[in-house]
Amino acid sequence: MHCRGCFSLYLLGVLLALAQSGASLSGVVLDLGGDAVANAPVEARNAVTKTVYKTSSSATGAYSFGPLPPGAYEVTVDAPGFSKFVQKDVAAPGKFDVHLLDYQLNTLGDGREVRIGLLLPHETPSGPAPRTPQGKPDFSGLWHPLRVTDPGQPEPLPWAAKLIQERTENNTKDSPFSRCLPRGIALAGGLYPFKIVQTPKELIMLFEDWTPTHREIFLDGREHPQDAFPSWMGHAVGRWEGDTLVVDRVNFNEESWIDNSGKPHSGQLRVTERFRRPDLGHIEMETTFDDPGAYAKPWTMKGVYDMAPGDEIQEFICNENNKDPVHMVGK
Numbered sequence: 001m002h003c004r005g006c007f008s009l010y011l012l013g014v015l016l017a018l019a020q021s022g023a024s025l026s027g028v029v030l031d032l033g034g035d036a037v038a039n040a041p042v043e044a045r046n047a048v049t050k051t052v053y054k055t056s057s058s059a060t061g062a063y064s065f066g067p068l069p070p071g072a073y074e075v076t077v078d079a080p081g082f083s084k085f086v087q088k089d090v091a092a093p094g095k096f097d098v099h100l101l102d103y104q105l106n107t108l109g110d111g112r113e114v115r116i117g118l119l120l121p122h123e124t125p126s127g128p129a130p131r132t133p134q135g136k137p138d139f140s141g142l143w144h145p146l147r148v149t150d151p152g153q154p155e156p157l158p159w160a161a162k163l164i165q166e167r168t169e170n171n172t173k174d175s176p177f178s179r180c181l182p183r184g185i186a187l188a189g190g191l192y193p194f195k196i197v198q199t200p201k202e203l204i205m206l207f208e209d210w211t212p213t214h215r216e217i218f219l220d221g222r223e224h225p226q227d228a229f230p231s232w233m234g235h236a237v238g239r240w241e242g243d244t245l246v247v248d249r250v251n252f253n254e255e256s257w258i259d260n261s262g263k264p265h266s267g268q269l270r271v272t273e274r275f276r277r278p279d280l281g282h283i284e285m286e287t288t289f290d291d292p293g294a295y296a297k298p299w300t301m302k303g304v305y306d307m308a309p310g311d312e313i314q315e316f317i318c319n320e321n322n323k324d325p326v327h328m329v330g331k
Contacts, residue, residue: 024066025092029057029077032102036061040079042098047072047089068092080119081112084261086168101171114191119147122306124281132198137243137277140198142308145191146285152299160264160294167262176257180318182212182232184259185252185271186287186301192316193308203238203245208313217247224250232256234271247273258289266293281307 025044029037040057044065057063073092077085082100090096102112122144130138156164167174177183195206205215217236224235230253238247249271258265269291276284283305290298 024064025068025073025075025090025094025096026062026064026066027095027097028061029063029079029098029100030061031082031100037079037082037100040077040082040098040100043076044068044073044090044092045076047074063098065092080116082115086261088165121147121304122308124307125309127280129277129279132200134200136240137245138198139196139203139245139275139277139283142193142195142311142313143283143305144193144308146187146303146305148301148303150300150302152289152301154263154289154299155296156263157294157296163264164262172260172262175260175262176255177260182256183209184257185233185249185265185269186259186289193311193313195313206313208316213316224248230254230267234269243276245275247275249273264294265289265291268293 029040029042031037036057036059038057038059038061040061040063042055042057042063042065044053045051046053046069048071049069053065053068055063055065070092072088073090074086074088075090075096075098076087077098077100079100082102085098085100087096087098130140132138172178192207192209194208197204197206199219201218201220203217203219205217207213207215212233215233215236217238219238221239222237224237228235228251230251232253232255234249234252236247236249238245240246250269252265252267252269252271254265254267256265257263269289272288272290274286274288278284285303285305286300287303288298288300289295
């Protein structure tokens with residue numbers, strides 16, 4: 001018997017099957033105490049296609065993606081006041097609850113409010129950027145720590161990816177800064193305001209929450225030394241490209257981390273920083289990391305320093321009151 005409508009019904013069934021083949025991924029975003037975290041940005045990155053899907057948690061902490069192509073996803077939550085959360089190989093369809101670690105365990109005076117203060121823009125004075133007698137932008141002044149606007153997309157080689165995952169899973173218990181060593185190559189200033197002093201021949205950064213307590217960028221045209229001993233922060237020389245100060249940093253030891261999340265690097269690391277001062281209240285920063293020994297290709301992180309008028313840096317001696325190591329137990 002011939003059925004005139006059979007093909008149409010078959011086609012409709014195929015379309016319905018394709019429409020239903022998408023997988024949902026849902027869950028709840030919670031803090032350290034088990035309370036819901038609202039308005040947390042949640043991203044799911046497909047392990048095969050690299051496509052990124054974005055959503056936010058509701059007032060009850062619930063989030064949901066769907067439909068998604070079935071498969072494995074990397075789930076990332078970077079909410080103000082909490083340490084960044086990253087989990088690979090999350091299966092869709094499925095349910096996956098996110099448990100965020102409160103920044104510094106939300107300790108009084110050093111918890112969520114500190115992290116939120118770092119990430120949100122600060123009120124700054126308005127006006128044109130000042131210039132030196134030589135006509136170059138003058139970066140001198142008090143500045144809040146770097147407010148990252150674009151972390152970039154590093155592509156670690158297998159050994160580096162494995163080490164990053166290990167450090168994430170053990171709560172970065174082996175971090176150098178838990179033992180009063182440098183906080184990270186990418187994080188000038190750490191947690192507190194810092195000061196820039198600029199002269200025609202060098203630019204000096206003076207830090208409060210930092211080890212070492214300063215950075216020195218030579219502007220006198222010198223080259224990198226050929227026999228320098230590898231250091232935590234590298235050797236830095238700068239040059240002007242119009243109103244942009246371009247800083248070349250090399251000769252890092254392999255003990256330092258790139259940032260708080262535990263990104264490692266090899267001795268081949270080269271860092272290029274670009275400082276711009278578009279107005280009185282801000283410095284724009286682009287940092288490119290080029291390390292063929294640890295990453296598939298260079299990547300660039302972007303951020304802004306907000307001016308901190310009326311503030312002053314204070315003395316900070318980490319070893320005098322370091323109560324961190326006994327808490328860095330990992331998992």
